[in-house]
Amino acid sequence: MEKIVGLAKRRGFVFPGSDIYGGIGSTYDYGPLGVLLKNNIRTAWWKAMTQERDDVVGLDSAILMSPKVWEASGHLAGFSDPLVDCKNCKKRWRADHLLEAKSAEMAGLREAPVEMKDVRCPACGGELGEERQFNMMMKTFLGPVEEAAAVVYLRPETAQGIFVNFKNAQESARKRVPFGIAQVGKSFRNEITPGNFIFRTREFEQMEMEFFVKPGTDEEWFESWKQFMMDWFTRFGVKADNLRFLEHAKEKLSHYSKRTVDLEYQYPWGWGELWGCANRTDFDLKQHEKHSGQDLSYRDDLTNERYHPYVIEPALGLDRAMLVFMLDAYEEIDGGRSTTTDAVKDIETVLRFHPAIAPIKAAIFPLSKKEPLTGIAHELRNRLARRWSVQYDETGSVGKRYRRQDEIGTPFCITVDFQTVGEEGVPGDDKVTVRDRDTMLQERVAISELESYLAAKLGC
Ligand SMILES: [Zn+2]
Known part of the structure; x- marks a missing residue:
C-alpha cells in the first residue's frame, strides 16, 4: 500500500489535498495521470451501463437538493453514527466500534454483555463521555442568509437524485419497466474514520445505477446485476482470484434493503467492500410519493397494471475502483527485465x-x-x-x-x-x-x- 501511495504521488496520480498547507483530513487531488485514469474508468463504466445496454439511461442531477428529499429518504433522521468523546485527550471515537472491539477482547472471560461504561479511551485510557448521534450529512446554506430556513445538505448519495427523477426520465426516454437510470457524481459523507488512502474519503465520486423492476422479478434481476459487477471488473483486467461476494446478514441490512451483497476485493489489509448491490424494494419511490404528494407509481401500458417498481442498486465508488485498478495492476520485477544493455538491474x-x-x-x-x-x-x-x-x-x-x-x-x-x-x-x-x-x-x-x-x- 505504501508503494502505491508513493508511486501515486511521484508519478502524478494522486496528491494529498491542500498539500502545501499540510493537507486537510482525508481529501485527495488527482494529478495529470490520475485524472486520465479516473476518466477512463468512469467512461468504461458509463459505456457498459448506458451505451452497450439499451435498458439503462443516464442522468446528471444537482448535488444540492431540497431538504425534503433527505427527510423522505430517512437520511435526516437515520444517517448517523454513535459517537463518544474522550474526556481526557478529547479524541472522538465510534461507540459501536469500541464496543465491538471490547466485546471481542472480553469474549469467554465473563458472562455479562460488555457495555459502554466498561470501555475506556483506546488512545489514553481516559474516561469516555456520553454517547450521542452524529449525522454524517454535510450542511451548508443556500442564498446569502445563514439561517435555519436556508440549510441544505451536500448529497450523501447520488441515488436520491435518480428516485426524484424517476417519472421525468421514464416518460421522456419512453422506457418501460424493467429499465435503469445511471448517474456518476460527487457525494459527501462526514465520516468519522476515513482512511486507507482513497478507499474511504469524505468527498468521493459515486457511480450508481437504480434498476426499476416489477415486484416479484426483483430477485432474478438481483442475480443478474450481481454477475454484471463481477464481469465488469474482470473484463477490465482485475484478477478474479482477488474478487469475491459477501452476503450481508439479514439483521445488519440498511432500513431500505431486502438484500445486500458486496463484491469484495482482496486489499493489502484484507478483504473489503468494493461494489455493493442492494435490493431497495419500493421503499424510496413510496417515501418520495408520501412526502411530495406526487404519484410515483408506474402503469404498464401493455397490461394496464399499476405498481411501484422495486429497485436493484449496484453502487460503486469511482475513487475506490481506481485504487483497486492500481493495486491489481501493480507488479514488481526483482532484478529487472529490460533487454537493453544500459538498463540498471534493480527492481x-x-x-x-x-x-x-x-x-x-x-x-x-x-x-x-x-x-x-x-x-x-x-x-x-x-x-x-x-x-x-x-x-x-x-x-x-x-x-x-x-x-x-x-x-x-x-x-x-x-x-x-x-x-x-x-x-x-x-x-x-x-x-x-x-x-x-x-x-x-x-x-x-x-x-x-x-x-x-x-x-x-x-x-x-
Ligand atoms: Zn483519550
Missing part, C-alpha cells in the same frame, strides 16, 4: 493496466535528440494524439524511457530510429519499433499502418 515496476483503463496508450521516442528523428516523432505524436492520449519522450536511454512508461502502465512504446530515416546511402524503411509492455516483444511496423495496428491492439 522494476510495471502497472499492467487494461488498454481501456491505461492513462497513456502509447509513448513515442526518437532514438536521438536530433533531426530528422525528432521531427518524425513529433509528427507521429501529433497524429496519434487526435485519437489517444499519448506522450513524447526524448530524455534518457530508451531502456530508461521504457521503464518510465511501464511504471505508469503505458501498453505500447514506439521508437523512431536511424533505420526509420535511413543513413548515408541507405534509404529509410519508414517503419518504427513498437514494443509491447507485457510481452516486451518488439515489432517493426510501417508508419502508414501504425494507427490501425494500435487500434487493433488497444481495442479502443
Whole structure:
C-alpha cells in the first residue's frame, strides 16, 4: 500500500489535498495521470451501463437538493453514527466500534454483555463521555442568509437524485419497466474514520445505477446485476482470484434493503467492500410519493397494471475502483527485465493496466535528440494524439524511457530510429519499433499502418 501511495504521488496520480498547507483530513487531488485514469474508468463504466445496454439511461442531477428529499429518504433522521468523546485527550471515537472491539477482547472471560461504561479511551485510557448521534450529512446554506430556513445538505448519495427523477426520465426516454437510470457524481459523507488512502474519503465520486423492476422479478434481476459487477471488473483486467461476494446478514441490512451483497476485493489489509448491490424494494419511490404528494407509481401500458417498481442498486465508488485498478495492476520485477544493455538491474515496476483503463496508450521516442528523428516523432505524436492520449519522450536511454512508461502502465512504446530515416546511402524503411509492455516483444511496423495496428491492439 505504501508503494502505491508513493508511486501515486511521484508519478502524478494522486496528491494529498491542500498539500502545501499540510493537507486537510482525508481529501485527495488527482494529478495529470490520475485524472486520465479516473476518466477512463468512469467512461468504461458509463459505456457498459448506458451505451452497450439499451435498458439503462443516464442522468446528471444537482448535488444540492431540497431538504425534503433527505427527510423522505430517512437520511435526516437515520444517517448517523454513535459517537463518544474522550474526556481526557478529547479524541472522538465510534461507540459501536469500541464496543465491538471490547466485546471481542472480553469474549469467554465473563458472562455479562460488555457495555459502554466498561470501555475506556483506546488512545489514553481516559474516561469516555456520553454517547450521542452524529449525522454524517454535510450542511451548508443556500442564498446569502445563514439561517435555519436556508440549510441544505451536500448529497450523501447520488441515488436520491435518480428516485426524484424517476417519472421525468421514464416518460421522456419512453422506457418501460424493467429499465435503469445511471448517474456518476460527487457525494459527501462526514465520516468519522476515513482512511486507507482513497478507499474511504469524505468527498468521493459515486457511480450508481437504480434498476426499476416489477415486484416479484426483483430477485432474478438481483442475480443478474450481481454477475454484471463481477464481469465488469474482470473484463477490465482485475484478477478474479482477488474478487469475491459477501452476503450481508439479514439483521445488519440498511432500513431500505431486502438484500445486500458486496463484491469484495482482496486489499493489502484484507478483504473489503468494493461494489455493493442492494435490493431497495419500493421503499424510496413510496417515501418520495408520501412526502411530495406526487404519484410515483408506474402503469404498464401493455397490461394496464399499476405498481411501484422495486429497485436493484449496484453502487460503486469511482475513487475506490481506481485504487483497486492500481493495486491489481501493480507488479514488481526483482532484478529487472529490460533487454537493453544500459538498463540498471534493480527492481522494476510495471502497472499492467487494461488498454481501456491505461492513462497513456502509447509513448513515442526518437532514438536521438536530433533531426530528422525528432521531427518524425513529433509528427507521429501529433497524429496519434487526435485519437489517444499519448506522450513524447526524448530524455534518457530508451531502456530508461521504457521503464518510465511501464511504471505508469503505458501498453505500447514506439521508437523512431536511424533505420526509420535511413543513413548515408541507405534509404529509410519508414517503419518504427513498437514494443509491447507485457510481452516486451518488439515489432517493426510501417508508419502508414501504425494507427490501425494500435487500434487493433488497444481495442479502443
Ligand atoms: Zn483519550
